[in-house]
Amino acid sequence: MDPSKYHLSDFLEDDSFRKWALEVPSAEYDQWQKHFAASPGMQKNMLEARQLIRDLKDAQAIPADKELEEKIWRSVQPRKARISILTVFKVAASVTILAGLFGYYWYTKSPFGPNVSLLAVEIVQSNDSQQTRTVALEDGTQVQLSPGSSIHYGETFNRSDRRVVLEGEAFFDVARNPEKPFLVIANGLVTRVLGTSFTVSSNEREVSVSVKTGRVEVISQENYERLKDADKRQSATMVLKPNQMAVFSKKEASLTRALVAEPLIVNPSARPATLSFDNTPATEVFDRLADAYNIEIIYDPDTFSQCRLTVSLEDDQLFEKLDVICRTFNAEYRLSDAKILIEGKGCKF
Incomplete structure (x- = not known):
């Protein structure tokens, strides 16, 4: 493609131009120098594209994400109304060098690490x-x-x-x-x-x-x-x-x-029938639930030593099961660090 017909995105996609912008020696370096000197009509887009590439190359030295974004927009769109930076990514569909260049910033600021090339x-x-x-x-x-x-x-x-x-x-x-x-x-x-x-x-x-x-x-x-x-x-x-x-x-x-909001049964050996209780001691009720959902349930065995449960809870969500159990056992439950704590007065006969 003739560089005189390049748009901003075309410069960013051109490997030889990116090397020129970063002053990396290449076979085309001198040619881009000549384009810049001989084509005043290209200079504006060339300068904007070069500034964007250099800003992103130096992104690690910029202290804040917001500051980086403002700096990029000042150089790329100095006279245009500000729009979302995501709009830029739509220049060349879902896979673009622009997305790659902005991605370079995120990579160098994240566990993607500095080994990802600017040109990737x-x-x-x-x-x-x-x-x-x-x-x-x-x-x-x-x-x-x-x-x-x-x-x-x-x-x-x-x-x-x-x-x-x-x-x-x-x-x-x-x-x-x-x-x-x-x-x-x-x-x-x-x-x-x-x-x-x-x-x-x-x-x-x-x-x-x-x-x-x-x-x-x-x-x-x-x-x-x-x-x-x-x-x-x-x-x-x-x-x-x-x-x-x-x-x-x-x-x-x-x-x-x-x-999570709705815990699921994760133990493959916990069949629905295991959550159907017939005069079952409280300790066994809590242990079956804990095993089925792989959740730690903390309670005082002595407090609930006289409690027994007869009910089928096969189709209920976990917290619905707990509501039924706690009403029966004169207790309440609360959540702490992904654990269930059962507290109450227990059953007295």
Whole structure:
């Protein structure tokens, strides 16, 4: 294509131009110098594209995300009304050099690390529909993208690592690979797994991770980057099991653990009949529930030593079961750090 007909996005997609912008020696370097000197009509777009590439190259030195965005927009659109930076990514559909360049900033500020080349293409998978969209990744992982959500990953995905950036919400069914942990980076939180299924949901205020199967590790992005020592990083990592979730508050930089809204039976040996009780002692009732849902239930055996239960709870949700049990046992339950605490006066005859 004739460079005199280039738009801004064309310059950004041209490998030889990017090298010229970064003053990297190449066979075409002198030719771009001549274009710049001899074509005043091209200079504006060339200068804007060069400034954008250099700004993103120097992104690590900029202290805040907002400052980076403002600087880019001042250089790229000095006289135009400000629009969402996501609009820029639509220049060349879902896979663009612009997305790759902006992705470089996120990579260098996240666990993608500084080894990702500025010139690496970033792949963007988006869901602009009103239904869930399933995306199949190269490693066999299935991602169910919620409406309005997107994932970003490098073209080298599954070669050296498995890392994605999530905007919005998605359910991940990760193909197991102990040699290459799967990382999801979402708004300040890093989720690390080997092979499992879980949901990540992020917005401007917080990020939540809910586990369906397997084991999931979560850590703030700041700690992931700051703590290079494996033991120190491990101490700052929260491990989640099925039916557990973590909530990361970006404002307070806090990470808390809780139970998911509707826990599911995860023990394959826990048949529905196991949750049908016939004059069953309280200790057995609590133990059956704990085993079926893989949730720790804490109670005082002495307090509930005289309590027995006769009822079928096969079709009820966990918290509905607990409501019935607690009314029968003259007790109440509360949740703390993904555990269920049973407190009350117990049964007296």
